[in-house]
Amino acid sequence: MTKRKKLSKGQLRRIKANRSKKLQAREDAPLVDDASLGPEQDAVVISRFGQHAEVETQDGHRVKAQIRRTVDSLVSGDQVLFRASKTDDGGVIEAVHPRRSMLTRPDYYDGVKVVAANIDHIFVVSSPLPAFSSQIIDRYLIAAEDTGIEVSIVLNKTDLMTDELRDELDQALEIYRQLGYRVILASAKSAEGVAELGECMADQVNILVGQSGVGKSSLVNALLPQAELLEGAVSDNSGLGQHTTTAAKLLKLDKGGALIDSPGVREFGLWHMDPERVTWCYREFRDLIGTCKFRDCKHNDDPGCAITEALANGDIDEMRYFNYLRIIESMAEQKDSRHIKQKPLD
Ligand SMILES: Nc1nc2c(ncn2[C@@H]2O[C@H](COP(=O)(O)OP(=O)(O)OP(=O)(O)O)[C@@H](O)[C@H]2O)c(=O)[nH]1
Ligand SMILES: [Mg+2]
Ligand SMILES: [Zn+2]
Known part of the structure; x- marks a missing residue:
């Protein structure tokens, strides 16, 4: 477990106020009548939206489910006990199975926020636009090392690189290779490295993390063309896309395993760590x-x-x-x- 740094009084006050607001919202949520629900079954959380989550049952059905008040935290990748409704196409998430791993990040409002659960492999994605930064890679690597989950590095958008830039970035990444990290050069556009990426992901639960605009959703689309996730357009110098991803989403891989697309953050702080x-x-x-x-x-x-x-x-x-x-x-x-x-x- 990570030793958490003490938060300031202001931070604690804000986090507490935000938690009680969320609890209140749950108490206001309608109760589901037990008699209208079918038997418990296992399901996986695809994505979470406020008091609801989309789950996939073992027979492959996608259902928008309500979340029981007793469920404390729920994110993409969580394995849950789910009961389908007998009267409509919804259902209820009754409980969450213990997580075998989770990826967290510091959050202004919530203190530390869980991004996704039950992950086997984290892919830190970088690109030449927004500009390549080994310091940002290091920040993501720190968060990944802290979880003990396997981590690899992807340099996306190779199609935008001159030979010179490619050599320069490849050299910067050589240091990471020497440290034992797998580095994949890829392009969602030209499809370079996409097959290699797919092979590294087989039979595992994988997550793409990295700055906004590096092309995480685009890589998901290249790996799973049927996913049709919205991608952003690089509209300004920061490279922030218009279709920036706002919630983590799990997609099943054809060869087994799953892939979670996560929202990028502007600045990856590590203030919650010692x-x-x-x-x-x-x-x-x-x-x-x-x-x-x-x-x-x-x-x-x-x-x-x-x-x-x-x-x-x-x-x-x-x-x-x-x-x-x-x-x-x-x-x-x-x-x-x-x-x-x-x-x-x-
Ligand atoms: N040339 C080129 N453009 C790419 C590539 N991959 C992504 N892009 C473009 O980069 C922009 C951002 O891509 P997204 O896939 O939305 O980036 P993201 O990492 O998902 O961003 P957030 O959801 O905000 O975290 C879009 O305009 C994509 O079309 C690539 O390999 N080559
Ligand atoms: Mg995205
Ligand atoms: Zn020393």
């Missing part, structure tokens, strides 16, 4: 933790630091180390200002 945990999430730092001269070493200019020593020896990559310092610094800034600027998209 800086020590962030250090641990850097794979190449992990074995060095606890070997610095001082127990409270900040791995910056502290004497006898094992991490800066490994950096000097060339065992740790400069870019990764620079990103690490920037991320730790930005976490401290956010803590000082006691608020998070980012407004969530969903």
Whole structure:
């Protein structure tokens, strides 16, 4: 389990107010008459909208279901006990099976928000437009490492790259390959890498994460043309699409397994994590933790630091180390200002 950082009073107040508003909304929701419901059956959550969720039953039926008040948290990928209505084409979600994994992200209103459940493989998607940033990749990798779920990297939109840019980005990604991450160069447009991506996803529950506009929904469409998800158009410098995805959605893969498309966020904050945990999430730092001269070493200019020593020896990559310092610094800034600027998209 992750050690969570203490939240400020303002953050706690806001989160509490938001939770009680949500509880109130549930109490206002209509009760479902038990007699009108069929037997319990297993189903998977496709996507969640407020007090409802779309589920798929084991015989492949898609149903829009109400959620029992006793169900605390429900997201795409959750395995649930579902009862179909005898009188209409709806139903009720009675309970959620324990999750074998979940991906979370910090949220301005909810503290920490669960993005999806029961994931086996996270694909961090990047692109040349919006601009490639190894620091953003590192932020997503930290969140992924924190969950213990397998993680790979996708560089999408190769069709937009000159040979020169392709070489440059490929070199930047070589560092990740050396760290043991699989890197896939892909294009939803030219279909490069799409088959390879599909092979890596077979028989697992996969999720695409990454900045808004990198082409997650487009890759889903390339993998599953029948999905017909709405894609955005790169309308400005930020690359934010008009059809930006607002809710996570699960799609079944033809060869078994599933794929979840998730909404991108403008800025992926990590303020909910302990800086020590962030250090641990850097794979190449992990074995060095606890070997610095001082127990409270900040791995910056502290004497006898094992991490800066490994950096000097060339065992740790400069870019990764620079990103690490920037991320730790930005976490401290956010803590000082006691608020998070980012407004969530969903
Ligand atoms: N040239 C090119 N454009 C692409 C490619 N993949 C996606 N795009 C375009 O990039 C824009 C954004 O694509 P989306 O698939 O909506 O991006 P997203 O990651 O799902 O974005 P959010 O839902 O906002 O998180 C759209 O205009 C796509 O047509 C690609 O491989 N090549
Ligand atoms: Mg999308
Ligand atoms: Zn150190």
